[in-house]
Amino acid sequence: MNASTGHAMFGETPPVRRKLRQEALAQWVFGAMAAAMIVPLLLIVGYLVVRAAPSLNLEFLLEVPKRGMTEGGIWPAFVGTLYLVFLSLAFSAPIGILAAVYLNEYARDNWFNRVINLAVINLAGVPSIVHALFGLGAFVYAARFGYSIISASLTLAIMTLPVIIAATREALASVPRSFREACWNVGATRWQTIWAVVLPNSISGILTGIILEVSRAAGETAPVMFTGVVFFKAVERGDLFPYYLNEQCMALSMHLYTISTQVPGVKESIPFATAIVLLALVLMVNAAAISLRVYLRSRKKW
Amino acid sequence: MVNVPAIEKHIEVTGLRLSYGMKEVLHGISFDIRRHEILGVIGPAQSGKTSLLRCINRTIEFTPGTHVSGTITVDGEDVRKVRDVYALRRKIGMVAPLPVGLPLSIRENVALAPRSAGLTRKGDLDAIVEQCLRQAALWDEVKDRLDSLGTKLSGGQQQRLTIARALSHQPEILCLDEFSIAIDPVTTMRIEEVLKELRHHMTIILVTNLTQQARRLADRTMFLWKGEIVELDTTDVIFSAKPTDPRTRDYVEGVFG
Ligand SMILES: Nc1ncnc2c1ncn2[C@@H]1O[C@H](COP(=O)(O)OP(=O)(O)OP(=O)(O)O)[C@@H](O)[C@H]1O
Ligand SMILES: [Mg+2]
Numbered sequence: 001m002n003a004s005t006g007h008a009m010f011g012e013t014p015p016v017r018r019k020l021r022q023e024a025l026a027q028w029v030f031g032a033m034a035a036a037m038i039v040p041l042l043l044i045v046g047y048l049v050v051r052a053a054p055s056l057n058l059e060f061l062l063e064v065p066k067r068g069m070t071e072g073g074i075w076p077a078f079v080g081t082l083y084l085v086f087l088s089l090a091f092s093a094p095i096g097i098l099a100a101v102y103l104n105e106y107a108r109d110n111w112f113n114r115v116i117n118l119a120v121i122n123l124a125g126v127p128s129i130v131h132a133l134f135g136l137g138a139f140v141y142a143a144r145f146g147y148s149i150i151s152a153s154l155t156l157a158i159m160t161l162p163v164i165i166a167a168t169r170e171a172l173a174s175v176p177r178s179f180r181e182a183c184w185n186v187g188a189t190r191w192q193t194i195w196a197v198v199l200p201n202s203i204s205g206i207l208t209g210i211i212l213e214v215s216r217a218a219g220e221t222a223p224v225m226f227t228g229v230v231f232f233k234a235v236e237r238g239d240l241f242p243y244y245l246n247e248q249c250m251a252l253s254m255h256l257y258t259i260s261t262q263v264p265g266v267k268e269s270i271p272f273a274t275a276i277v278l279l280a281l282v283l284m285v286n287a288a289a290i291s292l293r294v295y296l297r298s299r300k301k302w
Numbered sequence: 303m304v305n306v307p308a309i310e311k312h313i314e315v316t317g318l319r320l321s322y323g324m325k326e327v328l329h330g331i332s333f334d335i336r337r338h339e340i341l342g343v344i345g346p347a348q349s350g351k352t353s354l355l356r357c358i359n360r361t362i363e364f365t366p367g368t369h370v371s372g373t374i375t376v377d378g379e380d381v382r383k384v385r386d387v388y389a390l391r392r393k394i395g396m397v398a399p400l401p402v403g404l405p406l407s408i409r410e411n412v413a414l415a416p417r418s419a420g421l422t423r424k425g426d427l428d429a430i431v432e433q434c435l436r437q438a439a440l441w442d443e444v445k446d447r448l449d450s451l452g453t454k455l456s457g458g459q460q461q462r463l464t465i466a467r468a469l470s471h472q473p474e475i476l477c478l479d480e481f482s483i484a485i486d487p488v489t490t491m492r493i494e495e496v497l498k499e500l501r502h503h504m505t506i507i508l509v510t511n512l513t514q515q516a517r518r519l520a521d522r523t524m525f526l527w528k529g530e531i532v533e534l535d536t537t538d539v540i541f542s543a544k545p546t547d548p549r550t551r552d553y554v555e556g557v558f559g
Contacts, residue, residue, distance in 0.1 A: 109366050182402040182464070184361050186415035186471055187392035196414060201405055 048279065052272035060273055062238045069232060069259055070266045074274055076235040079242055080249035081281070083149055084224060085217045087245070088156035093210050095157075096164030103165070104172040105194055124162035131159045132226035140227055148246045152228030159223055160213040167209020171202035204296030211289035215282040221253040229254045231262075252278045312337040312475065312505045313358065317372035320353055320362065320529075327353050329529045330372060340497070340506040342520030342537060344513050346553070350529045351509045352399070355477045358507075359394045360387055376475070392419060395468035395504075399480040401460035403452035404467075408435075408444050411452040411463055415471040430470055437500070438466035439492040457484040465493065469500075476500065477507045482515065494519060513554050517541045525550045 012020075049056070063073025103120075107113040135155025145151040175198050183193035229251045235242040243249045252274060260271045313335040320328040327350045335341050343351050356362040358374055360381055374381045376393065384390045392415065404411050412431045421427060431448070435441040440462040444455070452463055461484045468476065478497075482490040497506060497519060510516050516523050517537060524534040525547075533540060533550045545551050 178398070178400065178402045179404055181361065181364070181398065182404055182467070183414065183418075184364060185359065185391065185396040185398070186418065186467060187388040187390075188414065188418040189388060192418045196406070196410075196418075197404055 045279070048272050048276050052269050052276050055267070055269040055273035056276065060270075061277065064235055064237050065232070069263050071270070073237075074252065074255060074277060075237060075239075076233050076242060077250040077252045077255035077274070078277060079235070079240070080149075080229065080233075081218055081252045081278075083243060083249055084153050084156060084229075084251055085214050087149065087153035088160060088217050089210065089214065091154060091157035092161045092164055092213070096161050096210075097168050097206060099161075100165045100168035100172060101194060101199075104169045105190060105198065120162045120165050123158075124166065126159075128159060128220050129222045131155055132223040134158070135223055135227040146246065147230075147248050148228045149243055149249050150228070150245050152224040152249075152251075155223045155227045156217045156220065159220065160217055163213055163216070164210055167212070168202075168206045171205025171209065172198060174205060175201050204293055207296075208289045208293045211285055211292070214285045218281055218285070219253055219278065221251075221257060224251050225254050231258055252281070310337045311335070312377065314375045314378075315358075315372070316374075318354075318357060318374060319369075319371045320350070320357055321369045322365070323367045327529050328357075331526075331529070331531050332372075333524060333531060333534050335505060335507065336521075337505055338501060338503070339521040340501050340508055340519050342516030342523035343507060343509045343526055344511075344516050344523060344553070345526035348528075349526045351526055352479055354526070355396065355479055355507065355509065358475075358477065359391050359396055361391070361396070388418075392471040393474050395471070395473035395476040397461075397465050397468045397476070397478045397481045399483055401457055401464050401484050403455055403460040403463050405451065405453050407449045408452050408455070408463065409448040412466050412470045415467065419471060431466075434466040434469045435463075437469055437496055438462040439489060439496060440466060458486060458489060461485050462489070462493070473504065475505045475507065477509070479509045480511055482510070482512065490515075513541075525553060527553075 060073045061078060062075050064075050066072030099120075103113065103116065107116070132155065135151060135158070139145045139151035139154045140147055143151075145154070179197050179201075180193050183197055184190075188196070228248050230248040231250075231254075233243075233248065233250050235250075256271060256274045256278065259266045259274065311334045315334065316332045317330045318328055318332070319326060319330045327348075331354075343354070345351055353362065356365075357370055358376070358381065362368050362370060370382070376390065381390055404414065406414065409428075409431050410417075412434050413427045416427060416430050421430075432441060432445075435444065440459060443459060452460065455463060461481065465478075465481060481493070485493070494515070497508075500506065508516060508520055520537045522535060523537045523540040525532045525540065527549065533545055533547045535545065539545055540550060541554055543551075545554075
């Protein structure tokens with residue numbers, strides 16, 4: 001083949017040029033849209049940091065609110081949120097994982113399991129205010145846990161459960177079926193197969209799903225407000241275990257709402273600093289999820 | 303030891319029907335497999351060869367919507383009535399057509415089966431691992447890296463790892479489903495030599511797309527077509543100029559559609 005035919009075949013003709021132009025334009029537009037996502041985040045964070053600046057220090061985190069919550073720090077609310085999140089996960093993670101393993105590995109396709117599936121999907125779509133009312137009725141009154149950390153965490157647990165189940169199922173389903181078949185062929189039981197091959201290879205997805213639920217649980221206001229979070233609770237500065245589980249507690253989301261709308265004369269930077277702490281908590285948890293994922297991916301075995 | 307009569311039936315299949323949902327893929331086939339013979343199974347794609355093997359070790363049950371009727375007996379025992387299906391599966395070594403290195407170390411890939419059966423002594427497990435890897439002609443290549451991942455082996459090595467795993471629970475029956483798809487001819491020959499060795503203490507079902515492989519190894523050969531047995535006879539007859547059914551000759555000679 002000589003050079004001139006080569007040129008004719010691969011050179012730029014008007015239609016080719018048009019295609020290239022379209023391609024470049026498309027890439028630019030889509031890229032710009034994706035980049036635009038950064039803008040709101042930067043604006044939110046930037047605005048908050050500027051307004052919160054006078055209160056942003058370690059003291060603010062460790063100190064308790066003072067003078068009718070118009071000054072001081074947010075320690076009781078911060079610890080309360082940690083309590084609620086970890087306790088709710090202690091309920092929802094084991095139940096969610098086991099349920100997902102059942103649904104994905106054991107369940108046959110019959111009406112009973114279809115009903116369970118339907119329930120999980122619909123539960124995920126229930127608004128949090130409805131969960132709040134349910135928690136009030138079920139845990140506070142019916143189960144007689146009263147307004148307490150237990151009731152609030154259980155309510156959060158019910159709320160996060162369907163998402164944990166969905167994330168876990170997805171992680172389990174990503175393990176190729178051929179691995180399972182290879183185990184079955186050598187006489188391994190379903191459980192041995194799950195334990196030896198399926199769980200170790202889906203754990204990264206499962207953990208990421210759970211950790212992402214932390215941020216949701218930390219940010220919710222309505223479910224905890226109805227079931228166990230109060231306005232104010234006197235607590236020692238920096239005390240790591242200030243609450244009993246049958247007591248009410250404070251929480252960041254609720255605290256932010258209170259000092260922004262209910263209490264007059266709050267030092268101006270305090271609500272913004274509270275928002276920063278909440279946001280930092282959530283972003284840190286997300287960052288942890290991402291790095292865990294990256295780490296486990298790097299050890300991915302196939 | 304009792305002297306095993308030459309034509310003792312190891313596996314007996316009677317009127318086996320299998321359907322996936324509404325689609326029947328095995329239409330009531332009957333045959334038997336003798337102890338310590340190599341039965342070659344040939345037949346075009348979709349004829350139900352893999353499905354047949356999955357009925358024998360009952361892994362077909364993991365596919366929803368399947369319906370099996372008829373009986374399969376192994377050592378005179380109806381497989382669908384056995385109490386311990388895991389023991390049944392361990393009696394049968396199964397090599398799937400596509401290599402599956404499990405995401406475990408090479409050692410654990412092979413030790414998985416004895417471990418699930420309850421063996422825990424490291425010495426015993428190591429002995430089994432070495433023996434099976436040797437039988438699968440893989441030992442020399444991996445003996446220095448038994449703790450690296452089975453999934454990082456080449457396709458052909460993974461296939462031999464699959465064979466080693468199938469041997470690891472010391473099966474009495476070995477089912478090979480197109481085992482040489484991913485292996486080069488030299489290694490295939492080496493494994494064929496191993497099979498000739500193994501047949502002295504194992505019954506082997508060799509499903510293969512390479513008719514010549516059946517010709518080289520099998521004592522008897524079954525030609526399965528669209529879920530029915532066209533012909534089952536000694537390999538010499540199947541590959542002779544005049545098998546009973548003209549379709550057999552066409553298939554063996556490659557005329558078949
Ligand atoms: N899991 C399944 N669900 C539904 N149909 C299936 C399934 N597995 C196999 N079949 C169908 O059963 C028939 C026989 O398949 P099978 O895999 O047993 O054939 P085969 O003889 O092993 O073919 P090949 O030589 O291509 O491996 C095919 O028509 C296939 O479509
Ligand atoms: Mg097949």
